[in-house]
Amino acid sequence: MNTHIIKKTQKKLILVFTLSLFIFSSTVFAQTAAKLTSTEEFGGKWGTKVKEAIEAMKLEGNIEDGAIIYEEICQACHQPGGNGDPGGNFPQLAGQHSTVIIKQIADIRIGNRDNPTMYPFANIEALRAATEDIFDEEKSGPQTLSDVSAFIQTLPMSSAIVGEGVDLEHGAEIYKENCVRCHGDHGQGDVKNYYPVIAGQNYHYLLRQFRWIKDGKRRNANPEMVKQISGFSERDMLAVMDWVSRQTMIAGDWDSKK
Numbered sequence: 001m002n003t004h005i006i007k008k009t010q011k012k013l014i015l016v017f018t019l020s021l022f023i024f025s026s027t028v029f030a031q032t033a034a035k036l037t038s039t040e041e042f043g044g045k046w047g048t049k050v051k052e053a054i055e056a057m058k059l060e061g062n063i064e065d066g067a068i069i070y071e072e073i074c075q076a077c078h079q080p081g082g083n084g085d086p087g088g089n090f091p092q093l094a095g096q097h098s099t100v101i102i103k104q105i106a107d108i109r110i111g112n113r114d115n116p117t118m119y120p121f122a123n124i125e126a127l128r129a130a131t132e133d134i135f136d137e138e139k140s141g142p143q144t145l146s147d148v149s150a151f152i153q154t155l156p157m158s159s160a161i162v163g164e165g166v167d168l169e170h171g172a173e174i175y176k177e178n179c180v181r182c183h184g185d186h187g188q189g190d191v192k193n194y195y196p197v198i199a200g201q202n203y204h205y206l207l208r209q210f211r212w213i214k215d216g217k218r219r220n221a222n223p224e225m226v227k228q229i230s231g232f233s234e235r236d237m238l239a240v241m242d243w244v245s246r247q248t249m250i251a252g253d254w255d256s257k258k
């Protein structure tokens, strides 16, 4: 074995060891470090306090390098192509706004959103370290985050996991009355305000997140959204998620200048 390969193997081992330590401490950390990012805290806007995330949002992501980072780290769980798994354990990331990707990673990192499975990979420095051997020039943590998020936004969405299709009219009505203000008229979200794309997302994942938001289990939830959906019945939830899971993005939905 030449020394380069030995060095690379050593680095990988160190990384794996560090990551397992993170996994071990993540649940404890998530409990103690929770700080709610509220809209009030950010003067009426929705935001993050994680320094690297704020930096990443200002940078221009390199889509080609992002593809490499995605392949090395994210696709093991989110699947090649970024469409998640049919059961909705791993969400579809394809087509999600890059700003939303960055904010969610920041929230997971700071313990604002519980995700013990992914916690080690939300460490922005570990992201950099895991891919540093691949690139000719050294990158910063925020740059790797910006790259991978820019790449993910370009992936075509293709999750076809929808609900039973029995109550779609009711779902459309509920959506129109309660969700359009933030998620847009067909679930396209909002790049600037970090409102996630929910159109075409896996039905099971949507439902799980929605329940968590409603029950206060997802701590980074938007307090206004929690209030808005507090009176929803089981029927309302199933119907609105079924409707949303069937929507598709259209050209212009990713435009940050809109």
Ligand code: HEC
Pocket (backbone or CB within 6 Å): 069, 070, 073, 074, 075, 076, 077, 078, 089, 090, 091, 093, 096, 100, 101, 102, 104, 105, 114, 115, 117, 118, 121, 127, 148, 149, 196
């Ligand atoms: C070990 C598995 C695993 C790996 C590797 C992983 N993730 Fe995840 N990720 C998850 C799980 C599980 C969830 C869903 C958690 C939940 O249900 O709240 C998730 C959720 C997310 C979300 C939130 C999605 C949303 O719609 O709110 C983002 C963004 C994300 N991952 C990005 C990434 C990126 C980028 C990478 C690579 C750098 C990555 N993940 C690597 C398991 C993983």
Ligand code: HEC
Pocket (backbone or CB within 6 Å): 046, 103, 107, 174, 175, 178, 179, 180, 181, 182, 183, 194, 195, 196, 197, 198, 206, 207, 209, 210, 220, 221, 222, 224, 225, 228, 229, 240, 241, 244
């Ligand atoms: C006041 C604005 C607002 C309203 C109204 C609202 N949401 Fe949200 N929603 C948000 C924000 C902001 C997030 C992301 C929170 C975060 O930063 O983690 C979110 C997250 C979600 C998620 C999780 C997405 C993911 O990828 O993890 C789902 C599902 C969702 N909303 C569905 C709905 C539905 C359906 C309605 C209407 C019944 C609704 N929301 C109404 C602001 C809103």
